[in-house]
Amino acid sequence: xxxxxxxxxxxxxxxxxxxxxxxxxxxxxxxxxxxxxxxxxxxxxxxxxxxxxxxxxxxxxxxxxxxxxxxxxxxxxxxxxxxxxxxxxxxxxxxxxxxxxxxxxxxxxxxxxxxxxxxxxxxxxxxxxxxxxxxxxxxxxxxxxxxxxxxxxxxxxxxxxxxxxxxxxxxxxxxxxxxxxxxxxxxxxxxxxxxxxxxxxxxxxxxxxxxxxxxxxxxxxxxxxxxxxxxxxxxxxxxxxxxxxxxxxxxxxxxxxxxxxxxxxxxxxxxxxxxxxxxxxxxxxxxxxxxxxxxxxxxxxxxxxxxxxxxxxxxxxxxxxxxxxxxxxxxxxxxxxxxxxxxxxxxxxxxxxxxxxxxxxxxxxxxxxxxxxxxx
Numbered sequence: 139x140x141x142x143x144x145x146x147x148x149x150x151x152x153x154x155x156x157x158x159x160x161x162x163x164x165x166x167x168x169x170x171x172x173x174x175x176x177x178x179x180x181x182x183x184x185x186x187x188x189x190x191x192x193x194x195x196x197x198x199x200x201x202x203x204x205x206x207x208x209x210x211x212x213x214x215x216x217x218x219x220x221x222x223x224x225x226x227x228x229x230x231x232x233x234x235x236x237x238x239x240x241x242x243x244x245x246x247x248x249x250x251x252x253x254x255x256x257x258x259x260x261x262x263x264x265x266x267x268x269x270x271x272x273x274x275x276x277x278x279x280x281x282x283x284x285x286x287x288x289x290x291x292x293x294x295x296x297x298x299x300x301x302x303x304x305x306x307x308x309x310x311x312x313x314x315x316x317x318x319x320x321x322x323x324x325x326x327x328x329x330x331x332x333x334x335x336x337x338x339x340x341x342x343x344x345x346x347x348x349x350x351x352x353x354x355x356x357x358x359x360x361x362x363x364x365x366x367x368x369x370x371x372x373x374x375x376x377x378x379x380x381x382x383x384x385x386x387x388x389x390x391x392x393x394x395x396x397x398x399x400x401x402x403x404x405x406x407x408x409x410x411x412x413x414x415x416x417x418x419x420x421x422x423x424x425x426x427x428x429x430x431x432x433x434x435x436x437x438x439x440x441x442x443x444x445x446x447x448x449x450x451x452x453x454x455x456x457x458x459x460x461x462x463x464x465x466x467x468x469x470x471x472x473x474x475x476x477x478x479x480x481x482x483x484x485x486x487x488x489x490x491x492x493x494x495x496x497x498x499x500x501x502x503x504x505x506x507x508x509x510x511x512x513x514x
Contacts, residue, residue: 141165141166141167142165142166142167142207142208143166143167143168143169143205143206143207143208144161144166144167144168144169144206144207144208144209144210144356145168145169145170145171145201145204145206145208145209145210145223145227146158146161146168146169146170146171146210146212147170147171147172147191147209147210147211147212147213147214147219148170148171148172148191148211148212148213148214149170149171149172149181149182149212149213150170150172150176150177150178150181150310151176151212151213151310151311151312152306152307152308152309152310152311152345152348153212153306153308153345153346153348153349153352154170154178154181154212154310154349155178155181155182156345156346156349156350157210157212157349157352157353158170158181158182158184159182160349160350160353160356161208161210161353161356162182162184164353164356164357166207166208168182168184169184169185169186169187169206170182170184170185170186170187171186171187171188171189171191171200171201171214172186172187172188172191172213173188173189173190173191174186174188176310178310187200187201188200191213191214191215191219192214192215192218193215193218194218194221194222197214197215197218197219197222198222201222201223203226204226205226205227206223206226206227207227207228207229208227208228208229208231208356209223209227209229209230209231209296210231210232210233210352210356211230211231211232211233212233212352216232216233216234216283216287217282217283217286217287220232220283220286220287220290220295220298221286221290223296224290224293224295224296225295225296227296228296228297228359229296229297229299229356229359229362229363230287230290230291230295230296230297230298230299231299231300231301231352231355231356231362232283232284232287232298232299232300232301233300233301233303233352234280234283234284234300234301234302234303234366235280235302235303235304236257236302236303236304236341236368236419236421237265237277237280237411238264238265238277238280238281238284238302239253239257239262239263239264239265239302239419240262240263240264240265240266241253241416242277242411242415242416242419243265243277243411243414243415243416244277244414244415245415245416245417247265248263252416252417252418253416253418253419253420255418255420256420256421256422257368257419257420257421257422258368258422258424258425259302259365259366259367259368259422259425264281264284265277265278265280265281266278266281267281267282267285284300284366287300288300288364288366291363291364292364297359297360297362297363297364298363298364299355299359299362299363299364299365299366299367300365300366300367301348301351301352301355301366301367301369302366302367302368302369302421303343303348303369304340304341304342304343304368304369304370304419304421305340305341305342305343305409305410306342306343306344306345306348307342307343307344307345307441307442307445308344308345308346308348308441308444308445308448309345309444309445309448310448311345311445312459312461313410313461314449314456314459314461314462315407315408315409315410316384316442316445316446316449317449317456317459317462317464318330318404318407318408318462318464318466319381319384319385319388319392319408320384320385320387320388320446320449320450320456321456321457321466322385322392322466323385323388323389323390323391323392324388324453325466325468327392327468328392328393329392329393329394329395330381330392330393330394330395330404330405331394331395331396331397331403331404331405331471331474331475332377332378332381332394332395332396332397332405332408333377333396333397333398333399333401333403333405333406333413333417334396334397334398334399334417335378335394335396336376336377336378336379336380336381336394336396336405337376337377337378337417338376338377338409338417338418339374339375339376339377339418339419339420340377340409340418340419340420341368341370341371341374341419341420341421342370342371342380342438343369343370343371344371344434344436344438344441344445345441346435346436346441347369347371347434347435347436347441348369350432350434350435351367351369351426351430351432354426354430354431354432355367355430357430357431358429358430358431361429361430362429362430365425365429367423367425367426367429367430368421368422368423368425368426369421369423369426370421370423371434371438371441372423372433372434373434373437373438373439374420375438377408377409378394380408380442381394381408382394383438383439383442384442384446387442387443387445387446387447388446388450395475397474397475397478399413399417400413401413403471403474404464404465404466404467404471407463407464
């Protein structure tokens, strides 16, 4: 019997190597299709197809009439890829993201403002198929791509599965949010700014865990057919906790200075979509766990340590990353915090009555009337 075949579009980013390795371990004769600009010297030893996965002509030139049992689109123009392999594969798995949910990029467009907690695939509305007040990011294109993939699945072109990623972390991540913390530790910076003290909570996915989620769908094609799945670590931390863990992995610590979330500042350089996006997004992954048996293969702490270790070994590459949104302008940060401290001092007379009122709040009591937290 000939081996089953798999095509991975991408394959050289943070999730690529563990995904390709997992397919090979499952007995798939696996091929990678990507531009060829980011070859990995120590990547999986599988055939590569080089071309343009972002254009219909480029896809046709590279893939021709090839047929695969499984196609995983982690990169490129997913709609065009799906249309090209329609009828030429059994299972098409596409990777999208949480911006497809209403309120993620523009919180005020969802009621109540922001995101449902937690976000469930079948209960939280998706963005409309036409862009409405969302000039900052084309969320409608993500929705239309999902619709196209699932329509092709309903038409019998293949079994369709969509995996909605949150912020992904890991080695080789082109959007390396952790660097805004790591570089400050390396620079000896004593503190960093976080919006609203970093109280927001965002689901994240370690690269190995995200790849494992795809492999779970590959392992259970009948259960995964026609469904979208939230993908996220089982571990959940606040933005502040994430920053503290990242700093510790870099061998240091950072004090946290808080600014109101309405102020554009370096504090928003640690999460996608910055001060315009939702302050919190917690994904419900019950469907992924119950349908496909997903469990994390790497803890959040171990994943952060692996990510930071890779960054420390590639500092020049990190400093040259074109996707960095943090200017690391420490003089501007100092001036911003000094102005904020002056404003807070000016506001002190107006806030004093509220502080006094909070101090007079009664101590919570237990059922037996003793102070909460006291010990006999």
